[in-house]
Amino acid sequence: DAGVTQSPTHLIKTRGQQVTLRCSPISGHKSVSWYQQVLGQGPQFIFQYYEKEERGRGNFPDRFSARQFPNYSSELNVNALLLGDSALYLCASSLGQGTDTQYFGPGTRLTVL
């Protein structure tokens, strides 16, 4: 069975640009969460979506937004990119809200120049 998939694998942007990252959950999973992992640190929670509604938000500015589609895939958007947004962006899926086990995709490496 396919795991969580993310696209693109790598991305290079310049300051001030906008970026969209995509995630497809494991088949049957209805919850998607996004995490940011800066080099040398543990992942930080950004958003959780369940049944197309935002169910949790981390301590990130409004430049970060996300949505979930009827097929449970998700997009993470970041506007007005800063150098500090350079990181590995991880998507995780789980069966549903309150179901703790989250399975992670390989991530999208974003570099902001």
Add this chain to the structure above:
Amino acid sequence: AQSVTQLDSHVSVSEGTPVLLRCNYSSSYSPSLFWYVQHPNKGLQLLLKYTSAATLVKGINGFEAEFKKSETSFHLTKPSAHMSDAAEYFCVVSGGKSSGDKLTFGTGTRLAVRP
């Protein structure tokens, strides 16, 4: 609010010797705790999870962890290290439904395995 503290940023062991990665947690309720592993340039793989059933949890690749409420610890162990165990290990606590299932990660422990 919940948090985890990984007590060692780097651990180095010889192949075939035991592994101990230490984690303490803080939570206002009975937590769900996890260990994830991250190999270089790869995503996160679930090693094991604790969800208030047995206090000794067995995971993949010979790893296990023991939940000790009195010590607020959830240390990860393996009897005999293999070269392929070299990676970054994260202790993680779940916020549960009230916090949107937010996972809070520790700062990570890098495990090196010497031949």
